[in-house]
Amino acid sequence: MAIMISIPSGIVANQQAVERLSEDYSNVLAETEEQIAKATTLIECSLSPGFRPGVRTGSAWGLGPSLSGGEQFLNESAIDEISSIQGVEAVIPFLEKTEGTTRTLQTPRGTFDILVPDYTIVGVPLNSSLIDSYIVLPNDVIEGRNLQEGDSGVVLLSLNNTGYFGAGVGDEVNISGSYFTVIGVYESSDSLQLRKLYMNIYDAQEITNNEGNISRLDIYAEDQSYVDEIVSEISNLYPELYITTYEDRLSQLERTTQIYQSTLQNAETALSQMQTTAFQEVCIAVVATSSIVLVMMLYAVRERTKEIGILKAIGFSNWNVMSQFMLEGVLMSLMAGAVGVVIGSVGAPILSSLLLPSVSLFPTQRTIPGGTVNPGIQIQSVTATLDPQTMLLAFGAAILLGALGSLYPAWRASRTSPMEALKYE
Secondary structure: OHHHHHHHHHHHHHHHHHHHHHHHHHHHHHHHHHHHHHOOOEEEEEEOOOOOOOOOOOOOEOOOOOOOOOOOOEEOOHHHHHHOOOOEEEEEEEEEEEEEEEEEEEEOOEEEEEEEEEEEEEEEOOOHHHHHHOOOOOOOEEEEOOOOOOOOOEEEEEHHHHHHHOOOOOOEEEEOOEEEEEEEEEOOOOOOOOOEEEEEHHHHHHHOOOOOEEOEEEEEEOOHHHHHHHHHHHHHHOOOEEEEOHHHHHHHHHHHHHHHHHHHHHHHHHHHHHHHHHHHHHHHHHHHHHHHHHHHHHHHHHHOHHHHHHHHHOOOOHHHHHHHHHHHHHHHHHHHHHHHHHHHHHHHHHHHHHHOOOOOOOOOEEEOOOOOEEEOOOOOOOOOOOOHHHHHHHHHHHHHHHHHHHHHHHHHHHOOOHHHHHHOO
């Protein structure tokens, strides 16, 4: 009985997980498509991840301080040069710096230093015209207020950062050795749930020792027709730049959609296989349960043959004898069902995971407006739990199987001759 109620619970849990996965995928795709649609004139520029330049004469770009060799910075003098390109409406600089602990990793190929991130500082220009017209700051502030022009010495924390720093709105936090007042808290929509905090770009440059440096540029064209020309100009001026446009983001969205669809298809195929396996296992469990009741009741009838003869001799009808053994089988199955429900309530997650094949809900990738593809939605665990409806069905199944398993032994007992029964030893 414990197995019989654990299997349906596991199926239901995995079905719900696949439904949540599908819903989350749809929401992410819709959100990403909406963000991309809003940024048709956006051109994003940063140093290519594989590029390791040195400072060269006449170049505005140089390799700034980096942590574990993974972060590079640009000289902000490039802003004016890019702003002068025909068709450029606005150039928005950002400074991003990840703070964390550097750990040494030993591999067969050598020793590497890796960064275990604690939080990421995002410095933004607090210009009211930029804040009001472009995507500069998070828009889902849930406590306090957002950053605004003139703010300095204050920080906007992501919700998961409040737990890391142990601070809320109005508290002070130590960021890279400097204290900032938490002015607001926002709920991150990033699927990675990175601990990003926003502040004035000048504050970020100062505390990270990156005065005059930036990490990336968001460039907005006056019209989409200017985008190709602007990209060509930037590529000629700075061939080392990694540039992402509206078309690139759409292509990445299409690839991500294919990955999502493949993930869902794999999950649904695995769920179908799981349901087939579950049906077979439930059938085996039903047959086994009925057989156990049948064997036990046949043994009971055999051991109580003389008692049956006495009952019939003193006037018990065939129906009285049959109903007595039927009731005994049902009560025995009902008690076993109660024990099975208790065991299933505790062991359903373990039993379902042992008996059912797993549904692969692996992490996939998602496209974000920044032009990168990051690990996305991930359902980390699926836990089977019993609900009242399942328990009631289990009790009903116990009564039915007890009645079915007792039917033949009870009928056989009712057909026993009193004379033969009394002679039985």
